Amino acid sequence: MSAIQIRLPDNSIREFDHQPTILEVAESIGPKLAKDTIGGLIDGDPEVRDLRTVLKDGQKLEILTMGSEKGLEVVRHSAAHVMAQAVQEIWPEVKATIGPVIDNGFYYDFDSPFQFTPEHLSKIEKKMKEIIKRGDKIEKQVLERAEAEKTFKSMDESYKLELIEGFDADSEISIYKQGGDWFDLCRGPHVQKTSQIKAVKVLSLAGSYWRGDENRQSLQRVYATAFYSQKDLDEHLKNLEEAKKRDHRKLGKELGMFYFDQLSPGGPFFTPKGTIVYNEFLDFLREKYRKYDYQEVITPQVYDVDLYKQSGHYQNYKENMYFMEVDDRQFSLKPMNCPGHCVLYTQEKKSYRDLPWRVADFGRLHRYERSGVMHGLTRVRTFSQDDGHIFCTLDQMQSEIESFVSMFKEIYHALGMEDYKIYLSTRPEKRMGSDEVWDKAEAALENALQRMELPFQVNPGDGAFYGPKLDFMFVDALKRPWQLGTLQADFNLPEAFDLSYVGDDNSEHRPVMLHRAILGSLERFIGVYLEHTAGHLPTWLMPQQVRVMNLTDRQLDYCKSLTEQLKAEGLRVDFDDRSEKLGFKIREAQLMKIPYMLVIGDKEEESGQISVRLKNGTTKYGLKMEDFVSQVKKDVGERMLKSPLIETES
RNA sequence: GCCCAUGUGGCUCAGGGGUAGAGCACACCCUUGGUAAGGGUGAGGUCGCGAGUUCGAGUCUCGCCAUGGGCUCCA
Numbered sequence: 003m004s005a006i007q008i009r010l011p012d013n014s015i016r017e018f019d020h021q022p023t024i025l026e027v028a029e030s031i032g033p034k035l036a037k038d039t040i041g042g043l044i045d046g047d048p049e050v051r052d053l054r055t056v057l058k059d060g061q062k063l064e065i066l067t068m069g070s071e072k073g074l075e076v077v078r079h080s081a082a083h084v085m086a087q088a089v090q091e092i093w094p095e096v097k098a099t100i101g102p103v104i105d106n107g108f109y110y111d112f113d114s115p116f117q118f119t120p121e122h123l124s125k126i127e128k129k130m131k132e133i134i135k136r137g138d139k140i141e142k143q144v145l146e147r148a149e150a151e152k153t154f155k156s157m158d159e160s161y162k163l164e165l166i167e168g169f170d171a172d173s174e175i176s177i178y179k180q181g182g183d184w185f186d187l188c189r190g191p192h193v194q195k196t197s198q199i200k201a202v203k204v205l206s207l208a209g210s211y212w213r214g215d216e217n218r219q220s221l222q223r224v225y226a227t228a229f230y231s232q233k234d235l236d237e238h239l240k241n242l243e244e245a246k247k248r249d250h251r252k253l254g255k256e257l258g259m260f261y262f263d264q265l266s267p268g269g270p271f272f273t274p275k276g277t278i279v280y281n282e283f284l285d286f287l288r289e290k291y292r293k294y295d296y297q298e299v300i301t302p303q304v305y306d307v308d309l310y311k312q313s314g315h316y317q318n319y320k321e322n323m324y325f326m327e328v329d330d331r332q333f334s335l336k337p338m339n340c341p342g343h344c345v346l347y348t349q350e351k352k353s354y355r356d357l358p359w360r361v362a363d364f365g366r367l368h369r370y371e372r373s374g375v376m377h378g379l380t381r382v383r384t385f386s387q388d389d390g391h392i393f394c395t396l397d398q399m400q401s402e403i404e405s406f407v408s409m410f411k412e413i414y415h416a417l418g419m420e421d422y423k424i425y426l427s428t429r430p431e432k433r434m435g436s437d438e439v440w441d442k443a444e445a446a447l448e449n450a451l452q453r454m455e456l457p458f459q460v461n462p463g464d465g466a467f468y469g470p471k472l473d474f475m476f477v478d479a480l481k482r483p484w485q486l487g488t489l490q491a492d493f494n495l496p497e498a499f500d501l502s503y504v505g506d507d508n509s510e511h512r513p514v515m516l517h518r519a520i521l522g523s524l525e526r527f528i529g530v531y532l533e534h535t536a537g538h539l540p541t542w543l544m545p546q547q548v549r550v551m552n553l554t555d556r557q558l559d560y561c562k563s564l565t566e567q568l569k570a571e572g573l574r575v576d577f578d579d580r581s582e583k584l585g586f587k588i589r590e591a592q593l594m595k596i597p598y599m600l601v602i603g604d605k606e607e608e609s610g611q612i613s614v615r616l617k618n619g620t621t622k623y624g625l626k627m628e629d630f631v632s633q634v635k636k637d638v639g640e641r642m643l644k645s646p647l648i649e650t651e652s
Numbered sequence: 653g654c655c656c657a658u659g660u661g662g663c664u665c666a667g668g669g670g671u672a673g674a675g676c677a678c679a680c681c682c683u684u685g686g687u688a689a690g691g692g693u694g695a696g697g698u699c700g701c702g703a704g705u706u707c708g709a710g711u712c713u714c715g716c717c718a719u720g721g722g723c724u725c726c727a
Contacts, residue, residue: 109722117656208722209655215724220655223722251720255663264700264718318727338727372653373718375725466727554684581684589688603686615687 009062025053038067041076052190081228082108088129099161107227127204137197138181201235250529251378253537268376268383275545296362301342307332313341335368344499352503358394379529392516403450421477427464435493468494478534486522548575551587553603
């Protein structure tokens, strides 16, 4: 029998007289490595394999040890089993279902006759730590299907049984034993023994459904996470804290920008301060619209339901729409602008010379979101979008897309949002329109991205039935993805509204419609941007840009005149004239994240110079007022991300 | 919509059958102080809403509403 050869990442070859497991390969290299081994990658496949996997001749193996990023999945997977074991050791009547690894952790769904509470969670965590301390060895055992079914049936683990029934006929059915009697149906991968799970934390509790189907058994999901070390875990918990601190709902309240009232669920109230931010974004977008040749329009809020029957929204989107009946006529609040824009398109006969016809609309939209899905500003029932529609010919699509992508890049760059991913979703199985049209549309999207040298990922079959689309996924400062911008080609609405233009051949043609948004919903965007910037908006967006503060009452008049002067320059300035100590005033301004604080005492008044404290805590003394004004005007006027006074530091 | 938790002054929260509390914010007074909290006094509450139990309900029960964490959804 010839030797079995396994290739390692450094291209060295190890030989065996039998097909070795990943762990055996590690053992052959050294005991330390074997001890740390928790899995492996075979032939460059990104799927992490169990260390008990039997290798075949000629395979390439990368051993994953404690500390490797990929290996963390294995640790978390095993930790999920430890959780299930812990729960069943404490409450044997609880049934286990599934426990997958997710981003930054894992969860396990249980069917329990009683409700879990936070006290239960700490019990679970305690028990998990006990099991980890015991260091139970984890062993894999392959079962025949019939045997597996019999086993789980006798244990009354109906969910496991259902899982087994769903497996392919030829798939291997394995269980993993931990310690004495406890085992779980699982295909792995798992660590060698529970003590390889170094740090665990049970985080939270939530409801879920078996197989994610709300008509089936409701389960209790316990979220937790595991890391290689307590230090990593602490770091992660700190990040979670940071995310909490940055929560836009908290920031919005602290900065006094918006709030919600029970009387309008999902209906944000923007305060005067929040409205300034909102409108600054609109001004910014309008400026870009002028540059990119869009025409802004204003369209009705309320339409006869017939409009949505014609567009197809009534049939497909009814449960998310608001309806009202007036004078025996059915009306609906608009959930999107596109049908209205189609109506507007038909108001005058279009020639090919009129295309591309680009309209933008900040119209208020209302969508009846189901009660459980609302979330701060990121999911609301009333909002407006930086919505726009481009009606063009199929041949104009590519240049329109390129122009859109340029505008997108320009806007995201200006907002300091450089990290985003682009997804191209192509034709689904159920779709309208000819393959020829789809070919052209998909090619236009793809070519545009290639010409702009933007990397993108294709999601085959993920497009809407009416056309392919691009989705722009912004990744924020805490590495969380948000889908904000979008560009969707639509062959359906032009058809539904029988839109046409007269071509140079003097016959009628059907235009293509592009739906596009860069920030998406303004409400949602403001929420995301607040979290991304942790509330430190660039000066041009700040409701309060400069705060003047006097040291003593002697400077009252002087400060008033300075305030007036700054106001006359178009800056948003206020004057804290309360008889409080300077430290107190500074603290407040700092908490409000006001970028410029003018501190005026006798010295300043006498010298005619000013002292400016920046929100990063540094103070510039002896500035001339006119220099300060020009710096701040530059900051605001050029929509700078950082104050020029901070820039010039160091 | 579903599961669980929560709802007490503008905000953050304590109180858990017997007359509604604290800190911050707010108002007024004292203080005029040089870069993240000076001191005093005061005003402010249908304890989410509605029923029920009780001599008596923020407090216990039920229903509803809203919010939060998830699930599902986001043509």
